[in-house]
Amino acid sequence: MSLRIYAIAYLIFLYAPIVLLPIFAFNDATIIAFPLSGFTTDWFTELASNKSLHAAVKNSLFIALVSAVTSTILGVCAARAGAMHRFRFKAGIMGFIMLPLVLPEIIVAVSLLVVVVQILDLGLSNWTIIAAHVLICTPFCIAILNGAFQNLDPAMEEAAMDLGESRFSAFRLVTLPLVMPGIISSMLIAFTISLDEFIIAFFLSGSSPTMPVYIWGLLRFPASLPVVMALGTILVALSIVLLTIAELLRRRGLARAGVKDEGGFL
Amino acid sequence: MLSKFLSSENGRGLLMVSPPFLYALLLMAFPLIAIFLFSFWTQDFMTLDTTFTLNNYREIAEKPIYGALLQRSLFVSASVTAVTVLLAFPVAYFLSFHVRPDRKSLWLFLITIPFWTSYLIRVFLWKVILGYNGVINTGLINVGLIDEPLTFILYNVNAVIITLAHAFAPFAILPIFVALEKIDRSLLEASQDLGESKFMTFMRITLPLAMPGVVGAVLIVFIPTIGDYVTPELMGGAGGKLIANMIQTQFLALNNAPLGAALAIVAMLCVTAISLTFVLINRRWLKGRS
Amino acid sequence: MTALITLTGVNKYYADYHALRDINLTINTGEFFSLLGPSGCGKTTLLRTIAGFESVSDGVVMIGGKDMADVPANLRPTNMVFQSYAIFPHLTVAENVAFGLRKSEDLDKPTKAKMVEEALTMVGLAGYGNRAAHALSGGQRQRVALARALILKPKVLLLDEPLSALDKKMREQMQVELIRLQRQVGITFILVTHDQEEALVMSDRIAVMFEGEIGQLADPETLYRRPNSRRVASFIGKMNFLDAEVKAVVEEIDVTVQGLGRLKISAEQAPEEVSVGPAVAGIRPETLGILFEGETTDRKLVDGVVDEVVYYGDMTYYDVRVDGVAQPLNIAMKNLIGRPVLDVGAKTRVIWDERSLVLLK
Numbered sequence: 001m002s003l004r005i006y007a008i009a010y011l012i013f014l015y016a017p018i019v020l021l022p023i024f025a026f027n028d029a030t031i032i033a034f035p036l037s038g039f040t041t042d043w044f045t046e047l048a049s050n051k052s053l054h055a056a057v058k059n060s061l062f063i064a065l066v067s068a069v070t071s072t073i074l075g076v077c078a079a080r081a082g083a084m085h086r087f088r089f090k091a092g093i094m095g096f097i098m099l100p101l102v103l104p105e106i107i108v109a110v111s112l113l114v115v116v117v118q119i120l121d122l123g124l125s126n127w128t129i130i131a132a133h134v135l136i137c138t139p140f141c142i143a144i145l146n147g148a149f150q151n152l153d154p155a156m157e158e159a160a161m162d163l164g165e166s167r168f169s170a171f172r173l174v175t176l177p178l179v180m181p182g183i184i185s186s187m188l189i190a191f192t193i194s195l196d197e198f199i200i201a202f203f204l205s206g207s208s209p210t211m212p213v214y215i216w217g218l219l220r221f222p223a224s225l226p227v228v229m230a231l232g233t234i235l236v237a238l239s240i241v242l243l244t245i246a247e248l249l250r251r252r253g254l255a256r257a258g259v260k261d262e263g264g265f266l
Numbered sequence: 267m268l269s270k271f272l273s274s275e276n277g278r279g280l281l282m283v284s285p286p287f288l289y290a291l292l293l294m295a296f297p298l299i300a301i302f303l304f305s306f307w308t309q310d311f312m313t314l315d316t317t318f319t320l321n322n323y324r325e326i327a328e329k330p331i332y333g334a335l336l337q338r339s340l341f342v343s344a345s346v347t348a349v350t351v352l353l354a355f356p357v358a359y360f361l362s363f364h365v366r367p368d369r370k371s372l373w374l375f376l377i378t379i380p381f382w383t384s385y386l387i388r389v390f391l392w393k394v395i396l397g398y399n400g401v402i403n404t405g406l407i408n409v410g411l412i413d414e415p416l417t418f419i420l421y422n423v424n425a426v427i428i429t430l431a432h433a434f435a436p437f438a439i440l441p442i443f444v445a446l447e448k449i450d451r452s453l454l455e456a457s458q459d460l461g462e463s464k465f466m467t468f469m470r471i472t473l474p475l476a477m478p479g480v481v482g483a484v485l486i487v488f489i490p491t492i493g494d495y496v497t498p499e500l501m502g503g504a505g506g507k508l509i510a511n512m513i514q515t516q517f518l519a520l521n522n523a524p525l526g527a528a529l530a531i532v533a534m535l536c537v538t539a540i541s542l543t544f545v546l547i548n549r550r551w552l553k554g555r556s
Numbered sequence: 557m558t559a560l561i562t563l564t565g566v567n568k569y570y571a572d573y574h575a576l577r578d579i580n581l582t583i584n585t586g587e588f589f590s591l592l593g594p595s596g597c598g599k600t601t602l603l604r605t606i607a608g609f610e611s612v613s614d615g616v617v618m619i620g621g622k623d624m625a626d627v628p629a630n631l632r633p634t635n636m637v638f639q640s641y642a643i644f645p646h647l648t649v650a651e652n653v654a655f656g657l658r659k660s661e662d663l664d665k666p667t668k669a670k671m672v673e674e675a676l677t678m679v680g681l682a683g684y685g686n687r688a689a690h691a692l693s694g695g696q697r698q699r700v701a702l703a704r705a706l707i708l709k710p711k712v713l714l715l716d717e718p719l720s721a722l723d724k725k726m727r728e729q730m731q732v733e734l735i736r737l738q739r740q741v742g743i744t745f746i747l748v749t750h751d752q753e754e755a756l757v758m759s760d761r762i763a764v765m766f767e768g769e770i771g772q773l774a775d776p777e778t779l780y781r782r783p784n785s786r787r788v789a790s791f792i793g794k795m796n797f798l799d800a801e802v803k804a805v806v807e808e809i810d811v812t813v814q815g816l817g818r819l820k821i822s823a824e825q826a827p828e829e830v831s832v833g834p835a836v837a838g839i840r841p842e843t844l845g846i847l848f849e850g851e852t853t854d855r856k857l858v859d860g861v862v863d864e865v866v867y868y869g870d871m872t873y874y875d876v877r878v879d880g881v882a883q884p885l886n887i888a889m890k891n892l893i894g895r896p897v898l899d900v901g902a903k904t905r906v907i908w909d910e911r912s913l914v915l916l917k
Contacts, residue, residue, distance in 0.1 A: 006357070007361070011376060020395070021387070086276070097290050107493055107530055115297045155642035166630055173658075196384050212386050215387065232387035235387070243378070
C-alpha cells in the first residue's frame with residue numbers, strides 16, 4: 001500500500017513540470033510565475049503569426065520524417081538479424097549498433113561536427129542533423145522492433161517458403177504484415193525523438209535552425225517565454241497523441257501475433 | 267564462393283545486419299576515431315595545425331579550471347545516477363510485483379510519456395518550479411512555512427541534479443522493471459518455503475537477480491548525463507557549469523575545436539573507466555555471493 | 557516399392573559440431589517413415605536437409621531421382637508440418653490453407669476455394685474456413701497445418717514432432733488420424749519424433765538416431781524384438797541387460813548368460829558379426845514372468861526374491877533379485893483375476909524363455 005502511494009507521488013513528480021505548461025500558456029502575463037493573472041489565448045495567436053517559427057517547425061518536421069523512416073529501416077534489418085539469424089560475432093555487432101544509446105549526445109555532436117566541417121570540409125545543413133539523428137534513433141527503433149520480431153515464430157517464414165514462396169515474398173507476405181504495427185510504432189518514436197532533439201541539432205544545424213534550436217533562442221528573451229509555453233503545450237499534446245497511437249499499434253501487433261502483452265516501449 | 271557465403275545462415279545474418287552496422291561504423295566509430303586524432307592537433311583561430319602534439323592534454327592537466335569542471339561533472343552525474351536509481355527501484359518493484367498484469371503497460375505508458383515531451387521546455391519548467399517566484403517558493407510562503415524565498419534550489423548544482431534526475435527517470439525504471447519481470451516467482455516462494463523472511467528473500471533472491479537491471483539503469487543514466495549542457499546552462503547559474511558547457515564553448519564560441527575534442531576524450535575516458543570499474547565490482551560482488 | 561528419397565554420405569557440420577555423420581538412407585514411395593531419437597540426435601536436422609532449410613556440408617540428397625543440392629526449399633516437392641505448426645496468425649484458416657496456391661495461376665478462384673474446402677474436410681475441419689487462425693486450439697492448428705501442406709499434393713510430407721504440443725488423449729487420436737490420412741492420400745510421410753511409442757504405432761519403418769548417426773533402421777517389430785545394440789534396446793521400451801559370454805558360433809549360438817546358465821539361441825537372435833567372447837544379452841520385462849501359486853508352466857524357472865513393486869493398475873512391474881545377476885530383473889505382469897500383488901521380500905519363481913533373448917553389440 002505504501003508502495004502504491006510512493007509510486008503515485010513519483011508520477012506526480014514526473015508530471016509536475018508538464019502540468020504547468022498549459023497553465024502558463026493560457027495565463028495573461030508575460031512573467032512566468034505565480035500568482036496567475038487571467039485567461040488569454042493571445043500567446044497561441046502569436047504563434048500562428050511567427051514566420052521564423054514556422055520555418056523552424058517545417059525544418060524539424062522534414063528532419064524528423066527522414067530520420068524516422070531511415071532509422072526504422074535500419075532498425076528492421078538489425079532486429080530481424082538479431083531475432084532470426086545466427087551469425088558470427090552477433091553479440092558484439094548488436095552491442096556496437098546499440099552503443100549510441102549510451103553515448104553522450106555531445107560526443108556524437110562534436111565528433112560529427114569535426115568530421116563534417118574540419119575533415120570533409122562540407123557545410124552544415126539539415127542532412128548533417130539527419131545523419132546524427134538516424135544514429136541515435138536507430139537503437140530505440142531496434143528496441144521496439146525487437147519486441148515485434150522476437151514474438152515471431154521463425155518457422156513462420158520457413159513455412160511460407162516451404163509452401164512455394166521465395167525468401168523475399170515470404171518476408172513480404174508473412175513477416176511484414178505481422179511486424180507492421182511495430183514498424184509504425186518505431187517510426188512514431190523516432191519521429192518524436194528527432195523532433196525534440198536539441199543538443200546535437202544545436203551543433204550541427206546550418207543556417208536554418210530546427211524547432212528546439214529556435215526555442216533555445218527564445219528562452220533567452222523573457223518576453224517570448226509565454227509563447228514558448230504555448231508552443232510547448234501544443235508539442236506535449238502532439239507527443240501524447242503520437243505516443244498513444246504508437247502504444248495502441250504495439251498492442252494490436254501483439255494481439256495479432258497472439259502473444260501476451262509484457263510491457264511497454266523499450 | 268560469395269553466393270555460397272550469402273546462402274549460408276552465417277552469411278545471411280551478416281548481410282542482414284550490415285546496413286545498421288555500416289551506418290554505425292561510418293557515423294559513430296569513424297567520427298570517434300577522427301575526434302581522437304583531432305585532439306592531438308592545434309588550432310589558431312581558423313587555421314588548423316596538424317602536427318602531433320600533446321599540448322591540449324597538457325593544458326587540461328595544468329589549468330585547474332578543467333580539472334574542477336570535470337570533477338564537478340562526475341560528481342553531478344554520480345549524484346543524478348544515485349538519486350535516479352534509488353528513487354526508481356521502488357517504482358519498478360511496485361510495477362513488477364504489485365500491479366495487475368493487464369495494468370502494467372498502462373503504468374509504463376504513463377511513466378514514459380513525460381520523457382517524450384520537449385526536453386528543453388521541461389528543463390525550463392523546472393526553473394519555473396524552483397525559481398525565486400516559483401511554484402515551491404510561492405507555495406511555501408503562502409502556507410507560511412517560510413518568510414523569504416529559498417535560494418539554494420536554483421542556479422546551483424542542486425537544481426541541476428533535480429532536473430537531470432527528472433529527465434532520466436524512465437531510463438532507470440525500465441531496465442530494473444525488465445529484470446524484475448524476469449524473476450521466476452516460484453523462486454521467491456521457494457526461498458520462503460526454505461525458511462527465509464520476506465525481507466531476507468528480497469535481499470537474497472530479488473535483489474541479486476535484479477542487479478543486471480540496476481547495472482543497466484546506472485550505465486544508461488550515468489554515461490549520457492555527462493554530455494548534457496542544457497540543464498547546467500539553464501539551471502546551474504555561474505557555479506553550476508559542467509564539462510559539457512566547456513566543450514560546447516571551445517567548439518562554438520572560442521573556435522578551439524582541438525582543445526574541445528581533447529576535453530571530450532578525457533570526459534569519455536573518465537566515464538568509461540568509472541563505468542567499467544562499476545560493472546567489474548558488481549560482477550565480483552555477485553560472484554562472491556553465489 | 558520404388559525409392560523416392562536417397563541420401564548418400566550426408567554430413568552436416570555447424571562450426572566444430574558434427575550434427576549428421578555419414579547418413580545413407582533410402583525412403584520409398586508411399587512409405588510412413590520415422591526418424592526416432594533423443595533430443596539433439598540430429599533427427600530434425602536430417603528432416604530439414606530434406607526440406608531444404610539446411611544445406612548439407614557433404615553428400616547428396618536426391619528426391620525423385622533429382623539432386624536437390626541447388627534446389628531451394630520453395631521449389632522442392634516436399635511440404636512440412638512444423639513443430640509449432642507456424643499457422644500464419646494474420647490470416648484466416650482458409651487463407652492459411654490456400655497460401656501455397658498463390659502461384660498456381662492456372663487455377664481460378666472457385667477451383668481454389670473448392671480445393672481448400674476439400675482439404676479442410678479431409679482433416680475434419682469442414683466449415684472452419686472463415687475462422688481467425690489465432691483463435692484455434694492446438695489440435696485444430698495441427699489439422700490446418702496438415703491441410704495447408706497436403707493441398708499442394710507434395711511427393712513427401714515432412715512432420716517435425718507434430719504431436720508433441722498436444723495432450724496425451726489428443727495425441728493418441730491424432731496418431732490414428734495421421735495413419736488414416738496417409739493411407740488415404742498415399743503420400744510418403746516422414747515423421748520426426750522422440751516418442752518411441754508414437755514411432756512404433758505409426759511407422760512402416762523407423763530409423764533410430766544417436767549423435768548424428770543412424771543406429772538401426774528396421775520395421776517396428778524387428779526394432780522392438782531384435783534391437784541391434786544396447787542403446788537402441790534401452791531407447792525403445794524397457795530391457796533387462798545381462799552379462800553373457802559366447803562360447804561357440806555354429807548354426808546356433810552357444811552362450812552362457814549370467815543367472816540363467818548355459819543355453820543355445822538361434823542366429824537371428826544375435827548380430828551378424830557375433831563372435832566368441834564377452835557379450836550382453838537383453839530380455840524384455842513382458843517376456844519374463846512370475847509363477848503365481850496355483851499356476852503352472854512348461855517353461856524354464858529360476859528362483860528370486862521381490863525387491864521392488866510398482867503397481868500400474870492394469871500391470872504390476874516387479875524388480876526381482878536372482879542369484880548371480882547384478883541388477884534385479886524387471887518383470888511386467890498383467891493383473892489378471894486371482895493374481896495377488898506380491899510384497900517386497902516375497903520369495904518367487906521367475907519364468908523365462910531363451911527364445912526371447914537377444915544378443916547385443
